[in-house]
Amino acid sequence: MQRASCDTEHTDARTKDAGTRAMIEATALTKRYGAKTAVHDVSFAVRPGQVTGFLGPNGAGKSTTMRMIMGLDRPTSGRVTVNGLPYAQHRSPLHEVGALLEAKAVHTGRSARNHLRAIAATHGIPNRRVDEVIDLTGLHAVAGKRVGGFSLGMGQRLGLAAALLGDPATLILDEPVNGLDPEGVLWVRGFVRQLAAEGRTVLLSSHLMSEMALTADHIIVIGKGRVIADASVADIVASTQTFVRVRSPRAAELARRLGQADVTVTEVDPGLIEVRGLTADAIGDAALGLGVALHELTTVQGSLEDAYMNLTRDEVEYRTTVDPGAAAGAAGATGADAGLEAVAR
Numbered sequence: 001m002q003r004a005s006c007d008t009e010h011t012d013a014r015t016k017d018a019g020t021r022a023m024i025e026a027t028a029l030t031k032r033y034g035a036k037t038a039v040h041d042v043s044f045a046v047r048p049g050q051v052t053g054f055l056g057p058n059g060a061g062k063s064t065t066m067r068m069i070m071g072l073d074r075p076t077s078g079r080v081t082v083n084g085l086p087y088a089q090h091r092s093p094l095h096e097v098g099a100l101l102e103a104k105a106v107h108t109g110r111s112a113r114n115h116l117r118a119i120a121a122t123h124g125i126p127n128r129r130v131d132e133v134i135d136l137t138g139l140h141a142v143a144g145k146r147v148g149g150f151s152l153g154m155g156q157r158l159g160l161a162a163a164l165l166g167d168p169a170t171l172i173l174d175e176p177v178n179g180l181d182p183e184g185v186l187w188v189r190g191f192v193r194q195l196a197a198e199g200r201t202v203l204l205s206s207h208l209m210s211e212m213a214l215t216a217d218h219i220i221v222i223g224k225g226r227v228i229a230d231a232s233v234a235d236i237v238a239s240t241q242t243f244v245r246v247r248s249p250r251a252a253e254l255a256r257r258l259g260q261a262d263v264t265v266t267e268v269d270p271g272l273i274e275v276r277g278l279t280a281d282a283i284g285d286a287a288l289g290l291g292v293a294l295h296e297l298t299t300v301q302g303s304l305e306d307a308y309m310n311l312t313r314d315e316v317e318y319r320t321t322v323d324p325g326a327a328a329g330a331a332g333a334t335g336a337d338a339g340l341e342a343v344a345r
């Protein structure tokens with residue numbers, strides 16, 4: 001993939017900087033709407049050179065926080081800076097931070113190229129840069145087409161192209177893969193990772209946990225306006241409980257014999273149990289001692305999704321009748337994501 005930058009010197013400086021200086025910094029950030037506190041005393045730092053996922057159930061305060069980062073909403077108290085200054089105090093904000101806040105195509109009769117040229121013109125950005133971002137986002141073949149006729153995927157590429165016009169070091173992307181087909185999701189994932197690899201700071205929100213696990217390096221989770229987790233994806237996943245999946249024609253009998261203090265055995269199906277509190281070795285030895293045949297003995301590490309469900313179980317503002325435990329346990333990433341959405345909405 002072509003570098004998502006037009007300024008090599010600039011980018012090399014950024015890469016050297018990566019991991020050292022926080023580019024988005026929130027300090028005791030609070031936003032109240034009348035009696036409603038949407039964001040409560042939130043502090044976090046988003047660092048360059050990695051993708052930081054911003055997660056939380058619906059109504060948790062993500063959009064409000066993103067709006068305050070972008071200067072679209074004023075904090076009630078506290079502050080948030082981008083590259084050291086509140087957004088509104090930057091002389092050329094488009095060169096500091098690019099944002100994709102709306103997940104829909106712009107409805108306009110203009111061509112993609114003219115749409116981008118219009119934005120560029122109002123920010124003193126040369127047309128040369130418009131052509132560069134068109135190439136970077138793979139829009140070349142449709143650059144002359146009316147934006148109003150764009151698919152959601154093309155609309156997202158156009159939104160990313162607009163966000164990149166000022167070659168900003170910081171990008172804020174709200175649900176960039178929402179509604180995209182698998183090819184579009186794959187493209188956005190690769191693109192976002194490339195932007196971070198260049199040393200840029202990328203803050204990305206998504207409800208798709210399986211996608212976040214593949215895209216983000218670091219995760220900030222908010223619930224009911226407060227930060228409830230701020231850690232690397234690896235650390236968050238490592239904090240989830242592992243369990244051992246055991247398949248046996250005599251699973252029920254094995255379950256009874258394994259049951260003891262600090263061991264939890266869940267019967268998933270006749271013939272399939274999940275054991276927490278014992279290693280696979282211990283279960284295998286116990287089965288051998290009992291003369292019970294095992295058809296499967298697998299240690300399963302919890303997923304980012306499991307960790308997220310545990311973290312946000314008490315933080316969901318609008319709960320449906322779907323049981324979060326059942327949703328988290330749903331088989332396969334897609335099924336579990338669907339369950340998560342049902343809980344979080």
Ligand SMILES: Nc1ncnc2c1ncn2[C@@H]1O[C@H](COP(=O)(O)OP(=O)(O)OP(=O)(O)O)[C@@H](O)[C@H]1O
Pocket residue numbers: 033036037038056057058059060061062063064065317
């Ligand atoms: N302009 C407003 N006036 C009053 N309340 C608001 C306003 N904007 C947001 N809120 C409330 O603040 C809380 C946080 O909303 P916000 O949109 O930031 O959440 P979110 O995490 O982005 O949710 P979603 O995932 O649904 O986009 C919600 O309870 C919401 O109803």
